[in-house]
Amino acid sequence: xxxxxxxxxxxxxxxxxxxxxxxxxxxxxxxxxxxxxxxxxxxxxxxxxxxxxxxxxxxxxxxxxxxxxxxxxxxxxxxxxxxxxxxxxxxxxxxxxxxxxxxxxxxxx
Amino acid sequence: xxxxxxxxxxxxxxxxxxxxxxxxxxxxxxxxxxxxxxxxxxxxxxxxxxxxxxxxxxxxxxxxxxxxxxxxxxxxxxxxxxxxxxxxxxxxxxxxxxxxxxxxxxxxxxxxxxxxx
Numbered sequence: 693x694x695x696x697x698x699x700x701x702x703x704x705x706x707x708x709x710x711x712x713x714x715x716x717x718x719x720x721x722x723x724x725x726x727x728x729x730x731x732x733x734x735x736x737x738x739x740x741x742x743x744x745x746x747x748x749x750x751x752x753x754x755x756x757x758x759x760x761x762x763x764x765x766x767x768x769x770x771x772x773x774x775x776x777x778x779x780x781x782x783x784x785x786x787x788x789x790x791x792x793x794x795x796x797x798x799x800x801x
Numbered sequence: 802x803x804x805x806x807x808x809x810x811x812x813x814x815x816x817x818x819x820x821x822x823x824x825x826x827x828x829x830x831x832x833x834x835x836x837x838x839x840x841x842x843x844x845x846x847x848x849x850x851x852x853x854x855x856x857x858x859x860x861x862x863x864x865x866x867x868x869x870x871x872x873x874x875x876x877x878x879x880x881x882x883x884x885x886x887x888x889x890x891x892x893x894x895x896x897x898x899x900x901x902x903x904x905x906x907x908x909x910x911x912x913x914x915x916x917x918x
Contacts, residue, residue, distance in 0.1 A: 734894045734909035791844045
């Protein structure tokens with residue numbers, strides 16, 4: 693079935709550092725989404741991207757919809773301890789949403 | 802933003818019993834809701850698409866007779882895990898689709914941790 697390759701699987705960084713993670717797919721998506729999930733909670737939408745090439749920011753977060761429509765990246769600048777969590781990319785075609793495997797982010801104070 | 806309420810947050814049950822999980826869109830109508838299952842340290846896997854007033858669409862490998870979905874109103878979908886077994890223990894998450902003027906967005910519930918003894 694449809695798969696999204698998300699990397700890295702985990703990251704351990706110091707507070708204040710910038711973070712980058714990305715997702716790639718063998719298929720085209722119409723929308724790319726980035727979510728954050730805290731333990732025992734549902735995912736919370738961070739950024740939604742609707743057009744190829746689109747670059748969108750939300751505070752310290754920046755994400756881009758790849759021009760080929762097969763990839764996307766998420767950057768977090770000046771990380772803080774509360775950025776800890778699992779970040780998921782998701783690609784949407786029609787009503788179907790496919791999730792990446794997630795990136796576990798740990799931020800050391 | 803839109804709110805999706807999922808209940809219960811966690812449930813422990815004996816093997817062989819049935820468990821019902823509710824997903825409600827509190828401030829918008831959702832003709833389509835989705836049910837996901839997530840095992841520890843893994844991604845969300847779509848189980849089924851719930852359509853108001855019609856039968857749910859199940860993903861390949863998901864038993865429709867075991868995971869009963871009812872979407873009787875525009876604000877409520879339920880997932881019933883029938884005759885639950887330990888291997889059904891998982892984190893179940895619902896989402897509801899809200900149609901906006903320019904696009905649509907999915908809003909997720911807070912999830913239900915099911916533990917089957």
